Amino acid sequence: MNTASATVPSRLADIVGPSNVVADPAQLAAFAIDDKKPSVSVSPQLIAEIVEIVKFARKEKLAIIATGARTKLGIGLPPRQYDIALNMTRLDRLVSYDPGDLTLSAEAGIPLHKLSAILGEHHQFLPLAAPYFDRTTIGGTIASGVDGPLRQLYGTARDYLLGMEFVTGEGVVAKSGGRVVKNVTGYDIHKVMIGALGTLGVITRINFKTFPRLLSSRAFVSTFQTLERACGMRNRVSQSHLAPVTMEIFSPGVANLFSTETASRIAPNSIPENILGGSRWIFTSGFAGNPNALARYENDLRKMAEECGAVDAAVLEGPQLASAFALKREFIPLALSFSSAATILKISVLPRQIAEALTAATREAESRHLPWVVMARGVGMIYFTILAGESSEATKQQVVQASDNILLACAALGGNATIPWCPTAWKNTLRVWGPPRADFAQMLKLKKAFDPDAILSPGRFVGGI
Amino acid sequence: MDSHAINDLKKLLGADAVLHRPEELLLYEYDGSVEVARPNCVVFPRHTKEVVGIVQIANRYQIPMIGRGAGTGLSGGALARQGGVLVVFSRMNRILEIDVENQCAVVQPGVVNADLSVAVAQTGLHFAPDPSSQKASTIGGNVSENSGGPHTLAYGVTTNHVHSLEAVLPTGELVRLGSPALDSPGYDLPGLFVGSEGTLALVTEITVKLTRLPETVKTLLAIFDTVDDATETVVDITARGITPAACEMLDGWTIRAVEAYVHAGFPVDCAAVLLLEVDGLREAAEQHAEEVADVCRLHHAREVRVARDARERDLLWKGRKNAFGAVGRLSPTYYVQDGVIPRTKLPQTLRRINEIGEKYGFEIGNIFHAGDGNLHPIILFDAREEKQFQRAVASADEIIGFCIEMGGSITGEHGVGMEKDRLMPLLFTEDDMNLMRRVRDAYNPVGLLNPGKIFPDTKGCGEIHVRPLPVAGASRA
Amino acid sequence: MPATPPQSHEDAQREFALTLSGFSATDKPEYEDYSRCVHCGLCSNNCPTYRLWGREADSPRGRIRQMALVDQGRLEIGDTFVTHIDRCLNCRNCESVCPSGVEYGKILELARAQIEQKYKRPFTSRVLRDFIYRRLLPYPKRIAAAARTLRFYQRWGLASLARNTGILRLLGLQDRESLLPKIDSNFFFSELGKTFPAQGRQRARVAFFAGCVAQVTFSELNRATIRVLQANGCEVVVTAEQVCCGALAAHAGVRDVARNLARANFSAFHADDFDAIITNAAGCGSTLKEYSQLFTENEADLESACKFSAKVRDISEFLADLGLVAPLRPLPMRVTYQDSCHLVHGQKIREAPRKLIRAVPSVELVEMALSDLCCGSAGVYNVMEPKAALDLLSDKMHHAQQTKAQAILTANPGCILQLRAGAAIHKTGQEVLHVIELLDRALIKS
Missing domain, CATH: 3.30.465.10 (Uridine Diphospho-n-acetylenolpyruvylglucosamine Reductase; domain 3)
Incomplete structure (x- = not known):
């Protein structure tokens, strides 16, 4: 000043x-x-x-x-x-x-x-x-x-x-x-x-x-041995006439995130063990409608899950449904509170590329022994979360390398990836806004029209806008 | 216009793709609206590269340039208000890619809206925005105007179905805005460019979302003895939280005009009909149809008919879609307005329109998207009688004024163009418009692209105060 | 180039108020008719020529505008106007989508009548048109004579000689040659004046309209039509004095010839004597049904025209209404149907031919994309504008081929010729038949 x-x-x-x-x-x-x-x-x-x-x-x-x-x-x-x-x-x-x-x-x-x-x-x-x-x-x-x-x-x-x-x-x-x-x-x-x-x-x-x-709503949850199968379920639903309200895929290990004290405050009603526990990928989809429609959704989803090789399936309603919804909604705060050095990559790809993008991302994390957890929305948004234990320099290097490679892999798929959340100290090294954007020059023009002296929130946005 | 410029354009595009003789230009002084303005030159690019070349030439000679699709617009958006080069995209009409699995497609701007839906129909998908002009209007034009239609009530307008754009800025820069994957980092530039009425860029490629066709569609026709009953039904349906896929209203006067021609089975002695559609999963659609029918009956609908098959459904829609043409049979000249009001204000607004008609001595028909409060009063007048058009415009302005009083807007889907620039101050302050002008100038710095549109101002040429008269009539919703 | 284009309607009015209409007083597009066009543009994508070239001047809206401009004295009946009006196929697809109900076919023919009156075509074109419309088509005997000459050319190998020596190419006729019909051995003229009894209980008495060129190129189709009618309980009278319907002349703007032909047909057919006057040619049918458009309100012939037209039925329309009673044997084949423009757009008959096709056991009807878009035949258009006609045909064959149909069915001789040429040029191996020929094939003959 x-x-x-x-x-x-x-x-x-x-x-x-x-x-x-x-x-x-x-x-x-x-x-x-x-x-x-x-x-x-x-x-x-x-x-x-x-x-x-x-x-x-x-x-x-x-x-x-x-x-x-x-x-x-x-x-x-x-x-x-x-x-x-x-x-x-x-x-x-x-x-x-x-x-x-x-x-x-x-x-x-x-x-x-x-x-x-x-x-x-x-x-x-x-x-x-x-x-x-x-x-x-x-x-x-x-x-x-x-x-x-x-x-x-x-x-x-x-x-x-x-x-x-x-x-x-x-x-x-x-x-x-x-x-x-x-x-x-x-x-x-x-x-x-x-x-x-x-x-x-x-x-x-x-x-x-x-x-x-919404009229009364429920959520269908099923678990799969592999990511590909869970994505297969997503594809199957999106090809049908069903119009679910929500659709997410969670990675194994999300149970850790969802069993903290914070989580239990948000979601007091526990989710069945056979669903949340274990080492399986979880597909979940909420739906709503009149009793006939609900029955149709449940019936169709169960059938699809079976065809897609689901291990387990359940339908949540009432308080359990509310809890499950809150956990989905609060995934990011839960991840951030879980680990002080949590780094969340926001990746968007075409819906059919979710499996491919995630495979690349998990490979990068695993090869560096970085713990990770994922929430992927059916529309193609992936929250890939690296739960680094501490913000040491060594960890930072690992996270930087992993995330750089993930950004590249996503770019190769034609997708977008940014790192909206990470420890402050890492921001100057991580590519927070992803690779440089072709339309950046057009963004600058807009910024100039609105805020010629750059006094509003300077430096925080894409490309340091 | 400089003859060197024309030579340059011919060199770039070939003589076959450049029109400049007066008798050729006369055919580009109109679109679907009541406006008139003639270009100095018309060009037909085939690829993006040619569009870049055209923009460079226009810059070299400082000539205005204006994009145009099929010329079905209703606000003069694709007219050369200050002369210049009209860039017609009718030959850039290839569907470049259809990605069924990811439910998207890449198209050139000249692809006709309905042609895309036809091309993907077998995959169970469609391009959801359905302006009444969809059989002819281009997706490029839809993007410029952010077109809506009867089914936008449930499915949204064009902007909700566009992922990304390739565009040539008026400076000649080729840019790609947004990405096919969602939430492209940075400002939502596609969100800004869609609906900018061709004043920010010439769009050369569009990635659109494809939507699954519903499993079940139920179409109902509810017949009312008073207009108030019909409008109150719309208010009630909305308030009850039922979102029909479409909710269209025709008043009695219009029904009689339509029935004489279309024979859709609309009863000619009623005061209004509602054409309602619900769709979705069979189990849901069936129940919604019953609920909608119940609400209609609660508001004294004389009869509620449910289309039994696709043929009956098509017939009902034919009555709606041909309504404007049917009115055209009564009077060769008419003026269609496009105003929006909150849906709760439908009853008093229709009463007011009726009063305005009486005051000016015009027949005013009403056919409109009731479900989203988008009105299309049709004012019948005789262009051959002196001052009639001016009076028609005056009455239309009064209707629009009332819409704004009700908390509405001056255009729901036709655009501002050169028709309503003078009405912009009714909705926006000078500060609001100045910021929008700045945004325009950020991308269109010299004002060479589509000058004289949207904002009540001019760059370059002197302000145009004269409102043109229609040659024949205009047009639909 | 105009320095400042008129930027208002007042300017435009001032510009043309000084000049007079470019139309003459008779046979002209009337303001009341063309001003119904509100230039909404909904027709453009349904117009084959707009789809080809993407130019306003070659769209229905643009053509109507050009007529209006001539009427307003802002455009002359010159080369440009004539080119764009000539290029129209008159398929009337635009009428099917027009929300304002513009009778495009009617005003187009009147615009062409104006061209006939006010524009001097190049010498060869004048001679050719004069020969076709005035000296050939109105006279059955001349048609027969010309057909015999052509048959000689086709049978005695002169065709291949002409092809091989490149004479046709020199004359620029090589494409047109593939479109030429094969001349029949047994002309239909020999059936004129005959009456064919109904089989079984007589359900209707109809007159058969045999056409002009069809009598030398489609005599078998005509005979098949009569057989199908007979088998379905119709007595069929082939009136002796009938002449060409005048469609080609009317479409070309040669209205005096069309009028005379109409008058001749009024006296050849005593409309009161028949339940219907049947044609198997959609192009003829739409003109026969619109004879009234050739006469003004003051002319006595108008009444005869209305009386005559009221009885005219396309064969598919008539049979679909009457209902088929003749037993049909199964024909296991996959077919597709190409709407003939003058049936679907001119006469608004879409379902009837499909209904007849479906009536044949084991026939599978697969719809092709854009089946109601013109194939490029359009009367003599494929001869006058071969490039455009072939471009349209190529799209058509693509869509037809996609259905994997063994046969393409249609409802008009002109379309049959064009589609047969298409099947040959594009080597699709598809058979091209009239809907009636399919029914005839399926008849169980005793």
């Missing part, structure tokens, strides 16, 4: 009031990103205040990072500069909700679970089953671009986001989209804000399409 730093808190206090500015280093530790602390945190309650703050920061060349529940700030590269933590949690109002129209508009700081509760009263929900569900805000969920198990049926946020309002790096309030479910007016700017880690603007308000709550 420059020489004006001493006056920054008071200038910010002029905007939001002194009680909403924190300059105490001890308290600021909570806002640290990759061990970097801001010099001040400010909690606006009005969009006009954000505009003032951004304009002020721009003038003073201060870097701003918007934060919500601060659950996913570890994603991406360490910030190049970090002066102001823009705490969005006071912008937590539901702006409008029209249950009859199945649309809502909410401020970015509203916690996801709170929004879910409101929707639940009207038998509706948002298919945003994101990790850290009980804490995360909608703004943070959108800006970090994390996905959830429901993407099998509902897609990702880009499929049900209707519009957005945000403040650009020049302190201008702008919006795109609208509040109606069908709309082609103007550019879909809100789409580029998804997963942009706040590098284009500070998201202030989000409009969503909501969905009617």
Whole structure:
């Protein structure tokens, strides 16, 4: 921070009031990103205040990072500069909700679970089953671009986001989209804000399409001796007329992750031993519908599993189902809490390449004796998790080599791979955002249009944007 | 336009692929909309490389360039508002790859929407976006306009079915945006470019998602004696959490026009019909069909018919799909609007449209995607009578104004183009639009690509205030 | 090149308000008809020539626009206009998809009538057209004489001589030669004036329309048609004084000849005497059904035309409605059906021929992709525009071959010729038959 730093808190206090500015280093530790602390945190309650703050920061060349529940700030590269933590949690109002129209508009700081509760009263929900569900805000969920198990049926946020309002790096309030479910007016700017880690603007308000709550649902779980067979099951289901709500494959050893104390808090109802235990690959798929449809799903899935060589099969419902769903949703936090040096590779490939990509990845980990665990979504997203025990230099070298090779293998398959989560100390060596991207130049152009002085979340995004 | 430029284009593409004589250009001054604007030159590239070459020539001579597919657009998106080179993709119409296992396909922009679905039909897949123009419109055009259709209610619009794009930027750079695998790291550039109405890039290759055809489809026709009953049924179906695959409404006036021609079996003495479709797993679709029928009856539907087979289903859809043409038989000139409202506001909005019709003395028919609140009022007028078109536009503007008052939007699927640029300020502030303009300028810095579209401003040439009259009529939804 | 294109309708109106319509007063496309086109463009992908070249000028919408532009005085009836109007196959596929119900075939023929009136074609083209439309087709005797000459050429090896010496290539006729029909030994003219009794209980009394060129090239098809009708309880009268339907002339814009032929047919057939007037040629059928379009409201002939047309039935339409009663033997074969444009698009008959095919035991009907897209025959189009016709044919044979059908069935002599040429050129080994020939084959003959 420059020489004006001493006056920054008071200038910010002029905007939001002194009680909403924190300059105490001890308290600021909570806002640290990759061990970097801001010099001040400010909690606006009005969009006009954000505009003032951004304009002020721009003038003073201060870097701003918007934060919500601060659950996913570890994603991406360490910030190049970090002066102001823009705490969005006071912008937590539901702006409008029209249950009859199945649309809502909410401020970015509203916690996801709170929004879910409101929707639940009207038998509706948002298919945003994101990790850290009980804490995360909608703004943070959108800006970090994390996905959830429901993407099998509902897609990702880009499929049900209707519009957005945000403040650009020049302190201008702008919006795109609208509040109606069908709309082609103007550019879909809100789409580029998804997963942009706040590098284009500070998201202030989000409009969503909501969905009617699912009829009763269940989950089918089966185990397989090999990865190929589990993938075969996935392929079999995707070729059928079944339209499951979720579909995931877990590797052997996931039981370790799912039996920690944290896990049992999240999922108090244990999953049958014959399913979770052992050294088998687990295929799981949730489905929903009326009793006839449920029977059809169960029947068809059992038959398919048998044809695909399943060892065991079970159908979960009620509390067990809820637990299983929570474990799927919270896979990433569970992995991160399991090992202090957990490194999670997010790999996306075409669905038929899951087995191939995973074979390559496991080979790299095994040959270096690195423990690993996997969650792969049926749509082709793989969370390959290296559970390195400690962040020593030697381990780091092993992880770096393994992940570099995995990135290469995925690139060869035409897929994408990044390393959203890893120990901070490794970030300068690991290829956090994967290999350089051909469309990077086009991304830079966008960044310049939104934030010409690069004061928003600088350095964290792809290519150091 | 510089004759050197034309020579350069001919050298690049061959004389057969360059049109520049006035009588040839006259055939590119229109599309499916009511707008008129003529290019100076029309070219037909066959490969991406030729598109790059065209863009380079356009840059060399500083000539505007405009992409065009089949020219079925309804907002003048593919018209050369400020003259220039019209780049027609009708000869770039190859399906490059069909990957059944991964449910995706790679196509050139000139591939006709329905042709892709036909090509993959035997594999049990289809390309889900189904604009009413799908038999003729190209996927490149669908990408530019982010086209929707009757079944987008359940399946989403074009953007939900596009994985990645290859495109030539107006500067001549060839870029690949996104990837066939999901969640390409970085900004969602395909999300931005799809629906940018041809103002950011000329798309040369598209990787699309293919969707499995449903196991069971149930099509219902519900007949109502009042428009309010029909609209309230839509509100109720939505509120009950039933998402039909399609939910279309035709009002009584339109039904009579349609029935005279199509003989779809719509009762001519009713006030409105709803055409509803539910699909999915047999067990689910059957129950949803019953639920939908029950809701219709609860709102005093006089009758609910369920199509018994594919033939009956096709007949019902024929009535819907030919509705605009049928209206065309009543009046050679009509103006179709495209507004969106929250679905809960359907009843009062239709009442308001009726009042506006009375005020201006126009017959206004209503055929629309009720399920997502996307209205298409059809205003009948006589182009040969003085000032009638202006009055038709004025009444349409009043309808759009009401849509916005209701919390809606100025276009649900036709696009802004050159038809609605002047209405943009109703929805967006100057700041909103300035940011969008900046985004445009980031990729289209000199404004050579499709100038004069979307935003109520101009670069280069002077602003165009005159609204063109239609030559004949226009068009459908 | 115009410096500034008109950017508004007012400009455009100003531009053409100064000039007069390029059409003459009679036989012209009328505003009320062509303005129904709302230029939505839904027709374009169904148009064979647009699919080939991707140009607006060769699409139905573009052609209608060109007519409108001529009417508005913005375009002249010159080489460009004539080229694009000539290139149209008149397959009327666009009518099947048009949501606005534009009667494209009707206005196209009127546009061609305008070309006849206002445009001077090159000398050879003039002579050829004059010969075909005015001097040959209207006169059965001349058709017979010409056919005998051609038969001589075909039978005595002159064909191969001409081929081998390259004369045809020199004349640019080598492709057209493969499309030429084989001339029959026994012309159908000999049957004119005869009546064929019904077998079993008489269910209908019909007149048979025998065609013009078909009488020298498809006489066996005609005889088969009569046999199938007889076997299904129809008395068949082949009226003596009948002449060419005039379709080719009408399609070419030679409307005076078409009118005279129509009048001759009104008196040759006493419509009241028959339950139906039957044709086995879809091209003839659609013109016979639309005779009224040749006459204006003030003409006395209009009434005769309507009376006549009301009785006209395509053979497949008629039999499908009447129902087959003749016993049929199984023909174990896989077939595919090519819709004849003037049956499916001109007369909107899609199901009837399929119903008849399915009626034959053991016949497996496999649909080909794009079966209702023109094969390129289109009357004399394959002779006038051979390149386009062969391109279309090549696609057609590809789709037909994919069905692995042993036979391609269709409903019009012109299509049969074209498809036979296609099967030969592309060596598909497929037989090409009229639907009626299939039924005739399956008849259990006593």
